[in-house]
Amino acid sequence: MRITQVTASNWRNFKSLEFPIRNRLFIVGPNAAGKSNLLDLFRFLGDIAAPGGGLAFAFDHRGGYGRVRSLFARNYQRGRLIIDVRLADGADTWRYRLTVRGEARGKNRPFVDEELVEHNGVTLLSRPDAQDEADPERLTQTHLEQIAANQPFRVVADYFAKVRYFHLVPQVIRDPTRAGLVSNDPFGGDFIAQMNSVQPQTRKAWLRRLEQALQAAVPEFESLTIDIDPAGRPHLTAGYRNWRSSSTKQNETEFSDGTLRLIGLLWTIVSTPANGGVLLLEEPELSLNAKIVKTLPAVLATAQRDKDLQVVLSTHAPELLDEEGVLPDEVLVLKVTNDGTSAALLSAIDEVAGELEAELPTSEIVEGLIALPDLGGLVSAGGTARRR
Amino acid sequence: MINVVVEGQSDEQMARAVVRAAGRSVDRLVIKRGKNRLDPSIRNYNRAAQHAPWVVFRDSDTQCPVKLHARLTRGIAPISPGLLLRIVHPMSEGWLMSDRRGFADYFKVRAVDVPLNPETLQNAKQTLLELCSRSRSRAIRAEMVTATGQTGPLYVTRINEFAASAWSVETAAASSDSLNRAIERIRQLPTTGR
Numbered sequence: 001m002r003i004t005q006v007t008a009s010n011w012r013n014f015k016s017l018e019f020p021i022r023n024r025l026f027i028v029g030p031n032a033a034g035k036s037n038l039l040d041l042f043r044f045l046g047d048i049a050a051p052g053g054g055l056a057f058a059f060d061h062r063g064g065y066g067r068v069r070s071l072f073a074r075n076y077q078r079g080r081l082i083i084d085v086r087l088a089d090g091a092d093t094w095r096y097r098l099t100v101r102g103e104a105r106g107k108n109r110p111f112v113d114e115e116l117v118e119h120n121g122v123t124l125l126s127r128p129d130a131q132d133e134a135d136p137e138r139l140t141q142t143h144l145e146q147i148a149a150n151q152p153f154r155v156v157a158d159y160f161a162k163v164r165y166f167h168l169v170p171q172v173i174r175d176p177t178r179a180g181l182v183s184n185d186p187f188g189g190d191f192i193a194q195m196n197s198v199q200p201q202t203r204k205a206w207l208r209r210l211e212q213a214l215q216a217a218v219p220e221f222e223s224l225t226i227d228i229d230p231a232g233r234p235h236l237t238a239g240y241r242n243w244r245s246s247s248t249k250q251n252e253t254e255f256s257d258g259t260l261r262l263i264g265l266l267w268t269i270v271s272t273p274a275n276g277g278v279l280l281l282e283e284p285e286l287s288l289n290a291k292i293v294k295t296l297p298a299v300l301a302t303a304q305r306d307k308d309l310q311v312v313l314s315t316h317a318p319e320l321l322d323e324e325g326v327l328p329d330e331v332l333v334l335k336v337t338n339d340g341t342s343a344a345l346l347s348a349i350d351e352v353a354g355e356l357e358a359e360l361p362t363s364e365i366v367e368g369l370i371a372l373p374d375l376g377g378l379v380s381a382g383g384t385a386r387r388r
Numbered sequence: 389m390i391n392v393v394v395e396g397q398s399d400e401q402m403a404r405a406v407v408r409a410a411g412r413s414v415d416r417l418v419i420k421r422g423k424n425r426l427d428p429s430i431r432n433y434n435r436a437a438q439h440a441p442w443v444v445f446r447d448s449d450t451q452c453p454v455k456l457h458a459r460l461t462r463g464i465a466p467i468s469p470g471l472l473l474r475i476v477h478p479m480s481e482g483w484l485m486s487d488r489r490g491f492a493d494y495f496k497v498r499a500v501d502v503p504l505n506p507e508t509l510q511n512a513k514q515t516l517l518e519l520c521s522r523s524r525s526r527a528i529r530a531e532m533v534t535a536t537g538q539t540g541p542l543y544v545t546r547i548n549e550f551a552a553s554a555w556s557v558e559t560a561a562a563s564s565d566s567l568n569r570a571i572e573r574i575r576q577l578p579t580t581g582r
Contacts, residue, residue, distance in 0.1 A: 353439065354435075354436045354438065354439025354440055355436045355439075357435065357436070357439070358432045358433065358434075358435035358436035358438075359432055359435070360429065360432045360433070360436060361429075364418050367418070368391075368416035368417075368418065371417075376545075376549070379542075379545050
């Protein structure tokens with residue numbers, strides 16, 4: 001199963017969105033263009049479909065319907081939030097369409113305005129139906145989130161539920177007070193505990209793979225293990241070669257930001273379920289040196305080779321885009337306009353067709369599209385009032 | 389609209405001003421971070437220039453401009469009418485100093501100290517730095533040059549600010565032949581690549 005096309009209206013700072021998606025999507029754009037918001041669209045579907053999730057949860061989690069719906073919504077699509085996703089599973093095609101409106105009065109609770117599922121063009125579900133008319137309260141839930149109702153399209157629900165988001169923050173991983181506060185924290189609060197909870201045999205095999213990768217990427221790196229301290233908390237321990245015969249041991253509080261980010265990224269990739277899903281990565285290049293960043297597309301491609309895995313990532317790194325295997329129809333360019341942010345695949349932008357044909361570096365073409373005209377104001381931020 | 393390629397960050401506003409002086413406007417501007425990155429991609433810009441005009445500014449670094457141009461375009465044929473490879477002789481700092489009055493006013497140096505014929509300078513940037521190290525303005529001295537005579541921390545910002553706001557391209561062109569010809573050639577560029 002994989003997502004082939006995403007269409008949306010009134011999603012956060014996007015008035016409308018429509019783009020096809022292959023196995024990888026690199027989202028680029030200036031700061032505050034909405035890269036994270038776009039990743040969040042996939043997380044939103046995941047939050048509805050995942051166990052313990054649901055429509056109400058997905059909105060609550062984001063501060064309510066008013067926060068999620070775009071500012072443009074008042075005058076567009078009658079204020080509805082619309083998400084329309086097409087998927088393919090071999091020769092089978094699927095479509096899941098969800099339209100949400102706010103409750104007219106009261107707490108502005110989100111209500112299902114329309115929910116549609118198609119399989120190979122045949123409609124399996126079309127809401128609101130007669131039961132919904134009889135009991136409008138039913139419209140506070142999607143059928144996607146209900147096991148009893150989603151049986152005919154369980155594969156779609158399962159695929160959405162497998163969306164995973166990765167944005168590990170080294171400081172969060174290191175902070176012992178965060179451990180155990182949130183489970184499945186995308187920022188890494190319970191990252192080491194999660195690593196430790198993997199069945200020992202598997203964990204050992206995965207750590208071994210990380211070890212080999214880190215030996216290549218981090219100078220003098222030798223070994224990686226998980227050790228439990230006297231209080232029962234798991235810690236990462238790395239061994240580094242030095243002039244003595246035994247290696248120097250360090251735990252995660254002493255790791256560099258780059259090493260921790262790399263461990264997080266590699267673990268995420270290694271632990272991806274064999275049946276794939278959607279992996280969302282927020283700026284995977286952070287804290288990593290340019291040479292490692294250059295190899296990331298290949299690392300991801302290798303992970304995808306044997307799995308049904310789609311990777312959607314946001315990036316500011318030219319090194320990542322300039323990898324020769326990254327194609328123009330895998331790069332989604334966000335541009336801020338006075339009518340919300342627009343998104344288009346690089347391959348579909350006419351004004352750069354000549355540059356693409358001339359095989360100029362992708363990062364350069366993208367830079368030309370999204371560059372800000374003048375950063376003089378930024379440079380002078382540090383000056384005193386008199387000198388500015 | 390013209391697309392522009394320059395070697396380094398400090399060339400940006402100079403290039404914009406030159407294109408403006410030729411009565412054209414800049415669409416895309418690419419900063420290549422060094423000639424080692426720029427030179428191999430000239431053939432790609434030549435291909436892109438089939439669709440829209442591209443101007444590539446490349447410092448001669450005191451090499452003979454004619455020979456350098458020939459070397460850089462060797463093996464690239466045909467050269468698209470939309471591509472203009474302009475050799476900046478000897479480097480963009482020389483073009484900037486060619487407006488002696490404007491340069492002296494902005495950088496608070498004596499106009500008579502600004503070289504009369506920057507095209508003959510062996511190292512125009514070095515000359516510019518030495519000039520600025522003798523500036524009457526303490527801020528200019530501190531920002532443009534380090535105590536040891538190397539490029540100062542706000543060199544790029546200052547050079548760009550000068551090129552954008554105080555540099556007279558026309559005055560500079562009157563005393564720099566290579567700048568004058570560059571403007572002329574940009575003026576003649578086709579509006580589309582073909």
